[in-house]
Amino acid sequence: MPFLKTGLAIPIYAINAELEIIKANETAKLVLASAQTILDVIEEESRPKAVMNLLRFEPIKALEINVLSSSGSIVLADLYVAWSEGEIGEVLIIEKDKAVEKVSEQLISLRTRLNDTNFELLEAKENAEELLHENIKLSSPFIEVTDAIALIPIYGGLDQTKTELIAAKLSQRAFLSEVETLILDFTAVGHIEQSGLEGLESLLKVLQLLGFNVVIAGLHPQHVKEWNDMEFTLEIRFMKSLKAAMEKLLAVQHP
Amino acid sequence: MSDHSIKLANLLLSGEEQLAITHIHTVLTENDRLTLYEDLLTPAMTYIGKLWERNEITVADEHLATAICDFIISDFEFRSSSKEQGNRKKVMLFGVEGEEHYIGLKMASAVFQEFGWSVRYLGPNLPLRHAETAANAWQPDVIAMSAALSYRLPTLKKSVQVLSQTAGHPTVLIGGRMAPHVHFEEEAASGPGQVIIMSNLRELHRWLTFAQEGVGTINAFS
Secondary structure, three states, rough: OOOHHHOHHHHHHHOOOOOEEEEEOOOHHHOOOOOHHHHEEEEEEEEHHHHHHHHOOEEEEEEEEEEEEOOOOOOEEEEEEEOOOOOOEEEEEEEEEEHHHHHHHHHHHHHHHHHHHHHHHHHHHHHHOOOOOOOOHHHHOOEOOOOOOEEEOOOEEHHHHHHHHHHHHHHHHHOOOOOOOOOEEEOOOOOOHHHHHHHHHHHHHHHHOOOOEEEEEEHHHHHHHHHOOOOOOOOOOEEHHHHHHHHHHHHHHOO | OHHHHHHHHHHOOOOOOHHHHHHHHHHHOOOHHHHHHHHHHHHHHHHHHHHHHHOOOOOHHHHHHHHHHHHHHHHHHHHHHOOOOOOOOOOEEOOOOOOOHHHHHHHHHHHHHOEEEEOEEEEOOEOHHHHHHHHHOOOEEEEEEEEEOHHHHOOOHHHHHHHHOOOOOOOOEOOOOOOOOOHHHOOOOHHHHHHHEEEOOOHHHHHHHHHHHHHOOOHHHH
């Protein structure tokens, strides 16, 4: 087989019907893994495909398989086979064009970057949620002004999540306290959402059931409008300002 | 192999992501993640592997189909907002070094999310030392790894050895095409029960259901 002596830069083998390598050209020895049978050159996952096609002993044109290089790396290649009458097969292994590999590597790196970004966003989101939670926890401090009166200034806008959290925290705290009157000060409250008002109503119900006198102070005109839109059945005392509320309550306590 | 999966495979191979999604909607009667992943997408991707073995498609076609499959999963997960909240158990998922198959991992991540787990999906081909650093820093309850190809076995064994010893003593789950053929009793630092083989997503789903109900013998939850 004279082709084996040429310096053609394509790995070429001659194999028998047992798929054993009879001869290999210099390029084959140099570029691909050292081998006893042609299957030794072929990567494990590609072997079933190669065997299935080789054992038909028919010509094979461009069978895509992964082969093993002399350094052990995996290389995508096309396999060509022609069988002579003496059951000798000539095998050519031609490495695939790198273009596909390049695009595929770019895709992988883009995907990795997307995943990393996704990850960073997720972490930022979790941080933000924690901060929000912390913020809500701090937005309704329970301050005992006298033995009988506690002041709860509420900060920021009110939505459902926030009123629920405030309600849970406040009812617990108030229950443990000796005071009789609670002043909820709305001076520092921004927008109250409908869902926030509903949560507020249930909070006030709970506080009344626990036996507290509840005073609402410092409502803005905008709050009053929102409050009025709701059918509020509870008996709550409203005071214009925190100052007014304190003066009145203290006067009752110390006439 | 159902006709639905074959049709889906052909749509994936032709890069028709919208038609593939439309096809999925006609087959899925409800928003059922397991049916989509186990009965439609996985058989479709397996069928695509077979087509390559028959030399009917190339690796390039496979890559395109994988990208479309990936898109379909992301799209489905984005639209199903039925994620439970509150279970703050942590899971870290990745493919071992050299392993580029990742669709299964992505599907598994979604199943964990369905159960309200906090999920860190680190993608395929993650060097062990990075996985180890992440595991020690974040201390997940579960580390899930996958390997598709038989010659990743030594890497997988080494990973089990190293990661089972990390700070949180996590339960290690092994998935992927190799999973049903492997045993890791010796590699687990805290004994054989620390490593669990998951052959498919339904098994994972069952395991998570048990874990949630507090039944079973899973050491991370005992």
